[in-house]
Amino acid sequence: MSISPLTKIGADQVDINRPCDVALALRKVQLAVVSGDKSETIELGGERVTYTKSNASGLADLIRHYEGLCRKLNGRAGRRGARPVRWR
Numbered sequence: 353m354s355i356s357p358l359t360k361i362g363a364d365q366v367d368i369n370r371p372c373d374v375a376l377a378l379r380k381v382q383l384a385v386v387s388g389d390k391s392e393t394i395e396l397g398g399e400r401v402t403y404t405k406s407n408a409s410g411l412a413d414l415i416r417h418y419e420g421l422c423r424k425l426n427g428r429a430g431r432r433g434a435r436p437v438r439w440r
Contacts, residue, residue: 361394368396371421378415385411 357367361377362384368374374396381392381403391404396414403411 359396361396362392371418371425375415375418375422378411378418382408382411382415 362381364377366373393402
């Protein structure tokens, strides 16, 4: 028995093995959630989570995770913060 890699994120059906597609679908959900009083349900890896404005930070964390996987897949370095300034 094989498990389908397809999952529904918002209105999109995406392959979880394609992190760039997952990140894009999650961004669409994020826009819908933060731009109104709408809630969105995501089913990912057998778990179902409903996001609202009150837990939008969890959605942002999930987006960062998939954007990182997407960058890695495309051979781009990870995101880094600003370098600290050293004064002498």
